[in-house]
Amino acid sequence: MNYIITYLIVFSLFLTFQHGAEASNLLDSLSQVAHEKVNEGQLDEAMELYLQALQMAETEGKGKEVASIFYSIALIHHFQNNNEKSREYLEKSMDKARAIKDSSRIARCFLLSGVLEYHSGDMEACIPLFQQSADIFRAIGKYASAADAIAKVGNIYETQGRYVEATPLFEQSHKAASQAQDTLKLLTATINLSGNAYNLHDYPKALEYLNIARELAVGLERDFEYQELLKLESYIYEGMGELKKSNEILWKYVEHHDSMLNVDRTRQIAALETKYETEKKEATIQLQKKQLSLQHSRLLAIAVILVFALLAGGVLFRLTRQLRKRNEEKEFLIKEIHHRVKNNLQVLSSLLHLQSRHIKDESALDAVREGQTRVEAMSLIHQKLYMGDNLAAVEMQDYLYNLGDTLLDSFGMDNERVKIIYDVKPMHLDVDIAIPLGLIINELVTNSLKYAFPGNRNGKIEIALWKNKSEQLCLKVADDGVGKDAAHTPKNSTSFGTNLVNILSKKLKGKIEKQHENGYATLIVFEPFRMAG
Amino acid sequence: MCSTKILLLEDEPVIASDLKKVLEAKGYQVFHADSAAKALALCDRHLPDFAILNFQQKDIGDGMALACLLRIRYLVKILFVTGARSKDLSGSPDYYAGYEVLYKPYTRRQLQKALSKFLT
Secondary structure (H helix, E strand, O other): OHHHHHHHHHHHHHHHHHOOOOHHHHHHHHHHHHHHHHOOOOOOHHHHHHHHHHHHHOOOOOOHHHHHHHHHHHHHHOOOOOOOHHHHHHHHHHHHHHHHHHHHOOOOHHHHHHHHHHHHOHHHHHHHHHHHHHHHHOOOOOOOHHHHHHHHHHHHHOHHHHOOHHHHHHHHHHHHHHEEEEEEEEHHHHHHHHHHHHHOHHHHHHHHHHHHHHHHHHHHHOHHHHHHHHHHHHHHHHHOOOOOHHHHHHHHHHHHHHHHHHHHHHHHHHHHHHHHHHHHHHHHHHHHHHHHHHHHHHHHHHHHHHHHHHHHHHHHHHHHHHOOOHHHHHHHHHHHHHHHHHHHHHHHHHHHHEEEEEEEOHHHHHHHHEEEEEEHHHHOOOOOOOOOOOOOEEEEEHHHHHHHHHHHHHHOOOOOEEEEEEEEEOEEEEEHHHHHHEEEHHHHHHHHHHHHOOOOOOOEEEEEEOOOOOOOOOEEEEEOOOOOOOOOOHHHHHHHHHHHHHHHHHHHEEEEEEEOOEEEOOOOEEEOOOOOO | OOEEEEEEOOOOHHHHHHHHHHHOOOOOOOEEOHHHHOOOHHHHOOOEEEEEOOEEOOOEEOOOHHHHHHHHHHHEEEEEEEEHHHHHOOOOOOOOOOEEEOOOOOOHHHHHHHHHHHHH
């Protein structure tokens, strides 16, 4: 991935610079990226980039860059422990640097050559290389680099036990460092001097350098150097025979060492732990929060549902029980009332019959009999009464058949002489409508039976009940009898019957039409009203 | 007296007298009772052939128990007169099964029909 990204960067850089821009910028960029790669330890990628840059630098004839890139490649080979290759490139760099008289590059090359020799174990070979490098650095005023190079020679002598020979070198390094005004290098040089003095058993001098070095270390806040100085001090006192002081300082060193370690480690561990714990805790907290809120909402939902269900169940149960109870009560009451109405009607009917037994006057008897038929018309309604959803309704077809038969019977007519023809559409009517309607029909049929067929005349009566297109209830009672004019009608009795029809029709908002062709016919059209059932 | 005897149980005097008149006009001997106890006493004394029972007497409620007793003990044929229809009553779908029934309020024609069917 990194590889690809690097190439993308390089490619984009290439694109940016290929037109008009100076190629040296691209070269610089390439070298820069490669250098960064070296620092990141990605040596292979760095090598690729350097080779690319090298090609570019060579074609453009940039000697200084070529030498620099050769040097860098040599360095990478050295890092990869490929010293042969490293030497090869180093020579190339050296040649190029000499050709363009790049002293700095030459000095660097000498230094790296020295390092290579040092690593291959050839101390005698590396010392002159370092010295040459140092001389050149000093000549071109790069004192810091010079100090490093000389110190390296000193260190070699030190490891070889050639302390006396090392002394002037460390002094030169110290001088170069102070010339470079580089405090850190000065500190290193002073420590070297102190160590060397100790090695030469020149303890006072060693202590002198040590104190200077300590001040520098404190000023620079260099803990590591400070610690090393403590160790050195302890050795110095040991050498001086001051074992107690040496021990004290050694303890100090150990304490410092431990504390540094501890501080470091503790700090690192603590930081890590804190980070880890925090992340873990946060994750856990988040998870718990989620779970909790989920559980919470789930619990809440369940609780709410349960409460609702319980409430609803309770309310429903109570309601249904109440409703059932109320319904039962209502039904019982209605039955009771119906029973009483029926009984009362029966009493009425029986009364009229009882009364009629004592009446001798014909017209009075007629009147009572009419009363009887009227009560019977109502009685029949109550027999046919059936309970709809909330209305007491009567099935009209069945009712009218019964009414007709009853009337025929009460007038002592059989079906042979006068026939009633029914044209009744099946329908259920509310009892409030059925009773007046029944009474109207009772009157009309009674009239026909009484007056239309005198002297054993045969005939028929038509009872028709239907609904017209505008939902109006229509009633027609017609006979094919002698007609109104021919009928022998005693005034008092018909006037009451007709009156009754008028009154009841008015109650039902009916319009009466009378027809006198072919007997006698009455047509009543009622206003639309509610139908039962 | 060898005419047919009819027990009439009816606590409503108007209805009872009307019925009695109708029946007597037909030549029957009628014994009227306005309570179940009286009815039983009359049965003991006169051993009627028929009984016309008001189904819902105040003192006996449902007349079915009395009807059963009369039928078994005195071998009386029963006609119920009732203001309640079969489906209004508790129990089997047809509560009056096996009995003749005349529903109140009856018309003269219905009464005659029922009686002619019953008194044979």
